[in-house]
Amino acid sequence: MTEPRPVNLSTSGPPETVLPAEPAELLSALAEAERNGSNRLAAIGAVAARAPRSSAVWAAMGDNAESTIEAYAYYRVGYHRGLDSLRANGWRGSGYVRWVHPSNRGFLSSLNGLARCAAAIGETDEAERCELFLRQCDPTWPPADL
Template identity: 55%
Template structure:
């Protein structure tokens, strides 16, 4: 016999990822738009979701469109999966809110949105739709970035 799912009277649970070390965030900011410097920060801090998002954004802007799109897709996918791991480690049970309003959630949401954009770009329509739906489930106020 199955157990009924019960929701709290306060609505769905909300998960807020912890903020990374300030020196790591500062290093990422200092790296700016230099792909080599950003990659160095991410290599030293592979759990930094904002770093994966930054690498994806930079790769997507490269002049070699096809290679940049695939590289961006890969960076965003890595950040997305590392973000799912981080969410689970912080109490997320596969559903509930992960809002953009919390700065520390933005790296994960940027990776998921980047994955959505790159999936659309390379013709992965099903994945693009799943990502778009997931973003709205995580944050009903989500606006594509």
């Protein structure tokens, strides 16, 4: 396990949290699983079984889900795993978690996917809360490279 990163505090604004990078072998396994074609979801699921704390893996599961409600469940897991990781790395419930840092993208992708799926299934309040949280985490949301 990597060392937790401290939260950067400044007198000019909210603190910013940057999550530790995912292990290179995990990212490689995830990229390979995403190229798996017809067995893609099962291949990503096998990666998730080895790395259940990874928001990036759960976001990939949501991106490849067969239905909106299935995607909603995967994104929700990724979002909550991301909150766990943020807290473990010094986040105290507020402050920036910016897209510009690749290590934050699994969490933000999960939160964004959760917002989209919540809207699609009629959970308007949840979708709005997620969208607001995204803009609080990163005031430049949505990023151009999303």
